[in-house]
Amino acid sequence: MKKLTTSFLAAVLFITSPAMAQTAGKISGQVADNNNKPLQSVTVSLLQPKDSSLVKAAVSGNDGAFEFTTKKAAGYIISYAMVGYETKYSDSFYVKEGDTYIVKNVQMVAATNKLQGVTVIAKKPMIEIKADKTVFNVEASINATGSNALELLQKSPGMQVDNNDNISMKGKSGVKVYVDGKMMQLDTKDLAAYLKSINSDDVEAIEMISNPSAKYDASGNAGIVNIRLKKNKKFGTNGSTNLGFTQGVTPKGNGSVALNYRDKKINLFSNVGANIGEYRNTLRLFRIQKDTAYNQQSINTNDNKNINIKAGADYFIDNKNTIGFLATTNFGNNEWSSNTNTPIFYNPTGKFVKNLKAVNIVPGNRTNANFNVNYRYADTSGTEINFDADYGLFRGRSHSYQPNYYYGDNDNLIYSVINRNSTPTDINIYTAKVDVEQKLGKGKLGYGAKTSFVTTKNAFDFFVDNSEGTPVKILDRSNQFKYTENVNAAYGNYQRQLNAKWSIQTGLRMEQTNSEGDLTREDGVIQADNTVKKSYIDFFPSAAVTWNLHKNHTLNLTYSRRIDRPTYQDLNPFENKLDELTYEKGNAFLRPQYTDNVELTHTFMGIINTTVGYSHVKDYATQVTDTTNNATYVQQQNLATQNIININIGSSLPINKWWSGYANIWYNYQMFDGAIGTKALKVNIPGYGAYLQQSFILGKDYTAEMSGWFSGPSVWAATWKTKPQGGVDVGLQKLFWKKKATVKVSATDIFHTSPWKATSDFGGLRINAGGSWESQTVRVNFTYRFGSNQIKSSRDRKTGLDSESKRIK
Template sequence: MKLITTLIILVFSAQGLLAQNNTQVSGKIAGENNSPLSSATVVLLKAKDSSLIKSAVTNSSGIFKMISLKPGSYFISATSVGYEKNSSPIFTITDGQDFNSPTVTLTRISKALSGVTIQAKKPMIEVRADKTVFNVENSINATGSNAFELLQKSPGVTTDKDDNISMQGKNGVKIYIDGKPSQMSGADLAAYLRSVNSADIESIEMITNPSAKYDASGNAGIINIRLKKNKNYGANGNFATGVTFGHTPKYNNSLSLNYRNKKINIFSNYSNNYGHYRNIFNLYRVQNDSTYDQHSINLNNNKSNNVKAGIDYSINTKNIIGVMVTANFNNSTSNTNSNTVISPNSTGTPNRILYASNDLPGDRNNVDYNINYHFADTSGRTLDVDADLVNFRRRGSSYQPNYYRDPFTNALLDEKIYSNNTPTNIDIYTAKIDYEQPFYKGKLGFGGKLTDVKTKNTFDFYNVNGGIPVKDMGRSNKFNYDENVKALYVNYNRSLSKKTTIQAGVRMENTKSEGDLISNVSQPDNTVKRNYTDFFPSGAITYKLNEKNTFNLNYSRRIDRPGYQDLNPFEDKLDELTYRKGNAFLNPQYTNSFQLSHTFLYKYVTSISYSHIKDYFAQIIDTVQNKSFITQKNLAQQNIFSLNFSAPVTITKWWSSFATLNAYHSAYLANFGIGKKINVNVDALSIYTQQSFSIKKGPTFELSGFYNTPSVWGGTFKSSAIGSVDVGVQQKLFKGTGTIKVSFTDVLNTLHWKGISDYGGSHLEASGHFESQQLKINFSYRFGNNLVKAARQRKAAAEDENKRLNSSGGIGQ
């Protein structure tokens, strides 16, 4: 209850301010000869202390408008590239009386500027009609975290006990890195995300209904993790170091070195994460005539190193070519120790205890080589070409001793010792082209993509007798999987009027795949071939009712293909009684999604949506004899109705707030035979809130938290409520070039998960928690040139400012 009470107070502190005054200020920004200046930046400042109240940009007629203002004394300040800044006289507005400011005239700069320092701080959370953006670099509590931990705290995003990622109640989220889809899934994806330091991340974008330009995969939408890239001219860099105190200390460091001039942009980043991580897992299982009560502790010694380096060369003002290498090297040693008390249901008295351990040393190395070309001219035509080669290598082994002992005398009753060797090679080749140009008063885009994936998995299983491993040919195998996807798309958007904008597109994808299981034991799924073509339409219409209200309706059809490891049918033992098994017959899942959203005052967003998922992926815990195993199966369908409300609020000049609420109803339906029917309905609610408190020339404080009501994982597991609260403080040092951040996560120690399942003739209760309560201390220091040249940075600077204006009440899209 203490967590719920805390979060309710936080949420309602961000609300109640929607009913604001209707007073507005408008005016014109002009250049020489009273000619209108479009895209000029206009800010409304308080006369008393020059504090920022509102921002806007001028339209093609040089007109700006700001709404919902409180009575008081203000003045206007206007800027535009190539012009001197100028301000209006101080004026006073009264409640309910609109004010038309005198024209503010800007004078051209007589000499070219050698440099312009641009410092535009983005809000931590930006809510737009098509996506939500979490600006990681502006969050205190994000410091010292990895990418997976940041996703757990992102608005509308949840993770389950097996590290599967969901968004707004839907699984099948596709993870993108810098706009490129990651081909990893499951444990490999989770391991990679945990290796990415928050110091390397600029923002996380959550896109619920992507357009036809994006790959059709990802039924819940796309989460795009944008890594930092140099935008400043000259030589510059950034160094960061941090320590995390949890069950054991953990360390993270990062260094970026960059150089940029009018022709060349050279960028490089290195980061690492070192530390031991602890996870607790409990599984209580009633199956057939026995009860199994398992308790396990996993300790993972993780060492990850990330490298990103590249160069962009400007051939001329229209053409840029670049090369980039992104690499992740992850070395980990995982050790799990468990004990399982086994009792006959007839007596309830334990008759044996299984003591098991599992040592898994391994390496995961992922390297992406990219070459890219960008063309843009003044008429609005753009062309982007990308070619990538991705090499993923995983080397793993396992040593699994299992000892059955008498619960009273500790006498050894039986022992079974196994080991395995599991190398995996994945090579991915992609080529992509995107073209856009003005067409019939709008913008037409089209392009294509070719992806070729080759996967090779080896599973060598050994029985260890007398300390000597003997290969079990009946359990050993090789699994090769090849997949080829060809895609073409067309997308068009235009404004039908000053109030109405439309976007429509369709993507065609042909998928050809073949999975071959090479084994001494013949199975019905030794070879599985598929060849299918699908069309994925998408569309949106935006209607601006007035200056305060905008409506958006969109639709998309999407696909989720099975992960490469989920198709591999060999059995991967976790211990003597538990194993994981792939499903070569797993079908893709398809989703049709509809969403209607309403934006009020450019920042308060309410949306309702419906999604129907066919052949929904469900991670099922099934049973065979006295053993349980995890596998993926297709449910018949899933239906989701959801309601989302997001509200960024500036309460005072020193207190800003953000809150989002997501409520959804989900229904799962499947029939796998007697005792294996699924008909589950769930109503769930998730709340996320973030409060920031700034002291002038002093520290900034942050309080954030989330709460998820009981829900369902994978169609069968009914989960308990879960949530946490984090606190943090930040202080600028060395005239703003240095920053120290301190945060304490999961203050109330409530981030413990639990789930119950009754499926396949067995009753399961699973629970556990990871090392969530941590003290994190991080320091960063910027050095070198931080000036941005006006001539080359003009467009990028405008883009950053527009993002800021869209969330601060200015006139944006």
């Protein structure tokens, strides 16, 4: 880590030191639209006149102003670019060393006035660093080809996905995943299955927001990840088709078709995507419990068939009022299976005791659907009103067949135990919300309210085959679990630019929660956790201060308080037997965890972002591994107070006009103080990692990309110490057929360094674990775009299911 940090800082000093050695000049100006109103966020590029190569880039501010510093006397031209407007160029001019040059004010014209029949291709950088978030533009990445959404998160800066598909950001767990502004309320297993069903061809960008404002739901102690799916952005009729093939251990395929129509009154958009294939992973688990050693080796397969459908319509009543409808559905049919071999030994002498051979076959299907109705009002005074009504549903059905066979010395069968279970899950989510933004004084006031109502029904029917092979229901291990939850929220948020150097944002969100969980056991036994009711009110403040202390230096200080409520399935206190020696169970008394986050970010020259942060987590909840008798189980528990200190440095790397990239390094130090049951837990451990991406323009419509990630030793679930891992991907892209078609070829994890290893030694249980998945693949993707290419920005749609749908597992 020390070498990596030193090299990165040395590179920064190398890039910036020549500019500091000369007398700086200034170039300034202002950009407006054709009504002479200042235009914000225009990309202003300082170019060399002889070949239009880039010298420096800037973005216009709230007043349309921009400014460059120059290193030496030279001639320049300036380009002005913004989506929806024609690109403009200044006349060439000459600036002497140390002089100030004021460029003539420029007015930009909307592109739709003059672009009929003209193809405009706007290329986004792969990574964008913004004041409130980092954006991974998936469309701009070659190595993203053929990936699913979960794999894309692994490739995103500062993101990690562990061997159990738990997602963390900058070393912090509790990330809330949104898809098109809707929070996916799924547990880890079902969320991973859903994200794996989304193809990279259907993803436009991934937004990572570490400190959301009061406008967002308070869920998510590590922040928010929003996966933006592609939608219509053009006038006329247009669409695209994608076909992909992946070869890992087994072949896999995916494809999608998008068709859109838009004019001045209506916008219709649709997308259908599907994937099919078998995914394999391995698990090695050596554990010592009391006087017995278990050496478990498993091969797991997941045979997936998924279809995603998205359709929507917007009707523009007039220039102020819009109504819209959006429906997204996912149908998944899969069969998960596991083949496990576990030799068992008497640990003091190493003497063989017996061998457990277990098979688990779990066919199942999942349906996830969301329906949204939206009304939007916006006028020229800056007032905007959005109203959303949503209904979401999740239906899951699975049946497990899990025989366990015990063999002796001569591989003779001693006895067998055959388990079966059925686990249907029904979840319904109803939400309504309103958001208002309007000018107040010299700033902008935002306020709104939301209500949500959730009902879940889970059944767990457990069977054991008798001596005749007939399944017999075990009543004391079968149950029905019903959970209802109502959350009512209101918020206010105010932001203002105080002057040219200072801006502020502050907000407060109130959330009132009422919940009840009812467990009905088939044997009629009533226990303390059969019915659990909760009602509480929480307040979640947020604030941000930005200080432009110099044209090359900006400081941004943010604070927010967040909550993580338990997923609906984690509250169900049933025991789900994985095999005779391992099982998982829910926890009806699981409490929400609360997090206070504070971050200070320094931006240098608009290129390098350095963030220092601190988080304090109360009632930290995670999946705990513990023992009872000769069995091991996992359960979500509130086990500790967690404190995290983190440092993150990210920078775009514009090396020259044909070579660019992005680099990110991070470090955190986690401190846990608590207990698992009666066993004290006090763990302090550092973690670090890096992400690097390089893009190359090769000419003749060829581009190439190389990217890699690395995570150093860290801690997972407080008791697991993980080993280093990482991966390197390479890719090549070719445009043809007048740039309407694209072929991408990529290879992932070319050095096969992604497999994981971890150890745990806590409470008398020692575990040495490891595993791998199909990280090493070759992928080929073909895309063809047809129809109108006139660029027209689509309206931003945020639905009301953002917080609730993510808590479904």
